[in-house]
Amino acid sequence: MTAPLPNPLLTAVSVPPIARAGRWIAAYDGRHGPLIDCSQAVPNHAPPAGFATRLAEAAASAAGARYGDILGDRALHEAYAGHVAARYGTPVAAGRVAITSGCNQAFFAAMLTVARAGDVVVLPAPWYFNHKMTLEMLGIEARPLQTEAADGFLPSVAGLEAVLDPRCRALVLVSPNNPTGAVYPPERLAELMEVCVSRGMYLVLDETYRDFLDPALGKPHGLFAQTDARENLIALYSFSKSYAIPGHRVGAMIAGEATIAELEKVIDCIQICAPRPAQAALPWAIEELADWRDANRDEIARRAEVFRTALAGLPDWELDQIGAYFAYVRHPFAERPAEAVAEALTRELGVLVLPGSFFGPGQDGHLRIAFANVDADGIREMARRIGLGLSAGAFINEPDRPARNLHG
Numbered sequence: 001m002t003a004p005l006p007n008p009l010l011t012a013v014s015v016p017p018i019a020r021a022g023r024w025i026a027a028y029d030g031r032h033g034p035l036i037d038c039s040q041a042v043p044n045h046a047p048p049a050g051f052a053t054r055l056a057e058a059a060a061s062a063a064g065a066r067y068g069d070i071l072g073d074r075a076l077h078e079a080y081a082g083h084v085a086a087r088y089g090t091p092v093a094a095g096r097v098a099i100t101s102g103c104n105q106a107f108f109a110a111m112l113t114v115a116r117a118g119d120v121v122v123l124p125a126p127w128y129f130n131h132k133m134t135l136e137m138l139g140i141e142a143r144p145l146q147t148e149a150a151d152g153f154l155p156s157v158a159g160l161e162a163v164l165d166p167r168c169r170a171l172v173l174v175s176p177n178n179p180t181g182a183v184y185p186p187e188r189l190a191e192l193m194e195v196c197v198s199r200g201m202y203l204v205l206d207e208t209y210r211d212f213l214d215p216a217l218g219k220p221h222g223l224f225a226q227t228d229a230r231e232n233l234i235a236l237y238s239f240s241k242s243y244a245i246p247g248h249r250v251g252a253m254i255a256g257e258a259t260i261a262e263l264e265k266v267i268d269c270i271q272i273c274a275p276r277p278a279q280a281a282l283p284w285a286i287e288e289l290a291d292w293r294d295a296n297r298d299e300i301a302r303r304a305e306v307f308r309t310a311l312a313g314l315p316d317w318e319l320d321q322i323g324a325y326f327a328y329v330r331h332p333f334a335e336r337p338a339e340a341v342a343e344a345l346t347r348e349l350g351v352l353v354l355p356g357s358f359f360g361p362g363q364d365g366h367l368r369i370a371f372a373n374v375d376a377d378g379i380r381e382m383a384r385r386i387g388l389g390l391s392a393g394a395f396i397n398e399p400d401r402p403a404r405n406l407h408g
Helices: 017-022 049-060 074-088 102-114 129-137 157-163 186-199 227-232 257-270 276-288 290-312 338-349 376-391
Strands: 097-100 120-125 141-146 168-174 202-206 233-238 251-254 318-323 326-330 366-369
Touching (some): 049 276, 074 097, 074 276, 097 102, 097 257, 102 168, 102 202, 102 251, 102 257, 120 129, 129 141, 141 157, 157 186, 168 186, 186 202, 186 227, 227 233, 227 257, 276 290, 290 318, 290 326, 290 376, 338 366, 338 376
Parallel strands (some): 120 168, 168 202, 202 233
Antiparallel strands (some): 097 251, 318 326, 326 366
């Protein structure tokens, strides 16, 4: 009897990159000390005690165990809309907010809302791998918009216009960027938005790491004030990093009223509603944890400076971009695939990072290092181990041979 075949669109999608990299850990024997995990952007601390207490109380309540509104609890709509309005200096109606089960779900739902199989969505490369995976499994063409280190990995208007055709439905941007850390200037975002409006396209802007921006930069952009282009903008956000609650899975979206109305159908079929306990606790946290978020942002900025200094001591390793949670680093093993380099770093030195090849074609010269995952001492230890590997001789060997063991 012939076994049924899964959806070919799904089988063509690569294995989830975080899981793939995680399988390398078993080969590390611990000789240099505990694994230093700089692969996935995860806060290395718990949420504040007062917030944790409210999460626990909400989880134990009858209301926290029930279904909620498909698009999220009203109190969180209002709190988040007010927070964004204050941050960007322009009114944001609570009715334009949707609460989702994390930002990945927000993106998946947004793609189902704005495009169908055979349409095109433009992704600047290097891209966030889950965005590419989502488009592949939905049968939507992910069209690369190439960016370069020399330009700060910023997509250009000319580059965007060169890849557009009538099948293009949306442009996806991530700022601060994952994987590079690049921060898109407000002027560039406005220019790219203008192209989308003129073409009748959506601009999907993922601002998961917005709260780690330097406050001296001012407001991230002025797009929310463009009322005539409201239906063209879909702004995504995650509460995971800013509030240290990635496991609670809460994200948000701000979009035009017509988009939100269609999105409700998608959310209802994916998960019905986002987790209730975190939704109950977050309105308090948005207001009361402002100082805590600022202190956390400042600490991550300090870690970025420690990372800069530590990497400067490694011969032939180049920092091409850094920002928010990520550093995008050019490694010195040009003849080797980035995945082989990253796997060897894990196996031989106990340093887990992600290869640039996970983020699109032409990225084998890079590694993405989530430096915010570890404290300053952990960053220095990571650099020490890499330096140890280099001083012991090249630990990335010929393509058909495993990296040799390093002792000491």
